[in-house]
Amino acid sequence: MVFTPEQPLNAAAFGLGDALPRAVPVDAVVALVTQVVSGQLVQKLVLFAIVFASGLGAALLVPTDKTGVRVVAAVAYSWNAYVAERLFIGHWTLLLGYAALPWVAKAGLKMRDGAPRAWTGLVLASLPAVVSAPGGILALGTALATAGRRKAWQVVAIGVVLNAPWWVPSLLHNGLSDPAGVEAFSARGENWGGPVLSVLGLGGIWNAEVVPASRANPMLPVITVLLLGAAVLGLRALSKRMPVWPLAGLGVLGAVLALVAVLPGGVPVLEALIEHVPGAGLLRDSQKWVAWLALPFAIGLAVAVERLRARLLMAVLLLGLLPDLAWGGFGRLEPVDYPPDWAAVREKLVDRPGDVAVFPLSAFRRFEWNDRRTQLDPAPRYLPGTTVVDDSLSVGGRIVAGEDRGRRGCAAAI
């Protein structure tokens, strides 16, 4: 997770560079905000908002007068494998979208009820999500599922406009990705339950290095099935109070999308899509779409324990199932200061013409000052102007080519 004191406001931040606009418009938003406050503060606010807003949103979404039920919903939604794994890999923009989903669902339900000017609530709730393409799509899906068919066209119109900052610049590129990424970034089994039960337990991210050790708990597949069963029973009870089945259907869709690459015949289909259909690269690392399952799971589970006297035990169980998320993953997440050299190089480059190239060309670095952890190269977000980067990715030594091939060849020639 890379934040810098003051991120440069360049064409790439708006998706107008040579590379596929992946971090758009979030780079522009962060660049603008860090002109006023330090990136360090922005990062802390974002991380606090992710945990706080996701829990509070899920709690408020449950129609109940029992605080304990709301606590269970909050814990189930904000303390799970999805949050842990995406936090550890550094996908904070995706988690910002995840945190917005309960609020989007509330706004969608208000639209369904025909509340006056409910669309303004939907716009406001969607704003944190639309800073990234996956977040924007997650929010749009949630809004469609909650607002109902009669309001679908309004929701789609709002979604298309709010997501324009990333899909409009995408039109400048061919939008095709390397099909090798399908297998490299497919869902992964974290225990004997395999990828299916790992994903249904909201985990299953492709990268084994960011998976909390507790996900190897041999009891987890059984507990996952029991918790999902309880959540379905809870949704049945909840369906008498609010329209939850479209949200549950969306959750099933999310799980299916997350698992496509590990289902029989899934890989060739996805490879063909990604190779020939612009934008289908969004289906790469498809485990991210299981975020849609988290919300119906959390509110369903909360309502399932509504009649129990010791309902808070469920919250304790959920916390106990993932103890290694606590205290920033017990040392996995900690703030690191840039050495003074970085500021010195930045000073030297200010007002110099041309782009910056950092060798060896690699999107990832390991520095002594960050305990040699693999991290995203901070140079494009630290140094002024535009920094040439190689956007190819290596997964276990296997290279997944980036989309900016012309630029990579140019940089290699230098």
Add this chain to the structure above:
Amino acid sequence: MGLVSFLVAVVAGAALAGGVGAVVVAQNHPDKVVEQRQEQGQKAAEPEVLDYGSR
């Protein structure tokens, strides 16, 4: 009785979280790997392209 059992459950949960967490830290803390490498006097060969992650 309900309150007592709730408190017991909270304490037990916290103890479980702390215990498992401590084990996790001891085994998997990123610094630990670096320390071990330094103790063994090993210097890792730097690949040209670093892994984003591994499966």
